[in-house]
Amino acid sequence: MGRGVYWLPRRPVPLQRPTNQPTMSLRKPPPPRLVLDNVSCIRNSQKVLSNINATLHDGAALVLTGPNGSGKSTFLRMLAGFSRPSAGRILWNGHDTAVSGVYHQYRLHLNWLTLKDAIYDGFTVLENIQWFEVLEGKVGKAEKALEFMGLARLANEKPRRLSMGQRKRLQLARLIAIDRPIWLLDEPSVALDHEGVKLLEQIIKENRRNGGVVIVATHLPIEMEDALHLRLPERFPRRLNSVDLLGRRE
Numbered sequence: 001m002g003r004g005v006y007w008l009p010r011r012p013v014p015l016q017r018p019t020n021q022p023t024m025s026l027r028k029p030p031p032p033r034l035v036l037d038n039v040s041c042i043r044n045s046q047k048v049l050s051n052i053n054a055t056l057h058d059g060a061a062l063v064l065t066g067p068n069g070s071g072k073s074t075f076l077r078m079l080a081g082f083s084r085p086s087a088g089r090i091l092w093n094g095h096d097t098a099v100s101g102v103y104h105q106y107r108l109h110l111n112w113l114t115l116k117d118a119i120y121d122g123f124t125v126l127e128n129i130q131w132f133e134v135l136e137g138k139v140g141k142a143e144k145a146l147e148f149m150g151l152a153r154l155a156n157e158k159p160r161r162l163s164m165g166q167r168k169r170l171q172l173a174r175l176i177a178i179d180r181p182i183w184l185l186d187e188p189s190v191a192l193d194h195e196g197v198k199l200l201e202q203i204i205k206e207n208r209r210n211g212g213v214v215i216v217a218t219h220l221p222i223e224m225e226d227a228l229h230l231r232l233p234e235r236f237p238r239r240l241n242s243v244d245l246l247g248r249r250e
């Protein structure tokens, strides 16, 4: 029997370094996936966000909190490219997303979930995911995603039969099936029951584990390990009324 070369032990080849070169590594670390560099945003002639800085590497999560009207949705809209920063830059892989060629690549990596659920009543529950899969040129994850979110038995129903929480689960199933790495989630746990919140936490964890980045605006607690937290300040603090003033004297 002839001897194949594959059994030969692999002999390490000594690396030769030119003697006049420094010993440091030549590989540059990758840039952060997303950077907000001193970003401000004006809406309706009012400054909503001022000088925001954040650096997000693969696997990172950022939780945005703050009172009503403090700018959480504006922050997500700006990251999605629907509003432009009035100052500062949003960098994706080190490139400014204000450059249209960069933006067109960047937006293909975004998964966006808002309170407007973009669920079409003319489609079944399953088709509401499959349609997005077709647009993405991806197929085959819709049924598994529905099953994971506990909606398998409703796959052929029309969405008008769904409860609010089930509609939110359908949105989350779409998020998994579409499988884009940067998740922008506006109040993703609203209407979810305890099990739904746990499933949400699980899919966020899985996306991060796969190197994705998750940014969540929320009023409700969502468990996310090692997440960065940014609390936006109240924009128009309420004027003190007589009840507040009486309370202050005590």
Ligand SMILES: Nc1ncnc2c1ncn2[C@@H]1O[C@H](COP(=O)(O)OP(=O)(O)OP(=O)(O)O)[C@@H](O)[C@H]1O
Pocket: 043, 044, 048, 066, 067, 068, 069, 070, 071, 072, 073, 074, 075, 235
């Ligand atoms: N379509 C719009 N056009 C102009 N201004 C808007 C629009 N939507 C919101 N705003 C203003 O932007 C500011 C921030 O709103 P935003 O929705 O970002 O707050 P939020 O923190 O997400 O609030 P909430 O907790 O109520 O969801 C508010 O003062 C609001 O009036």
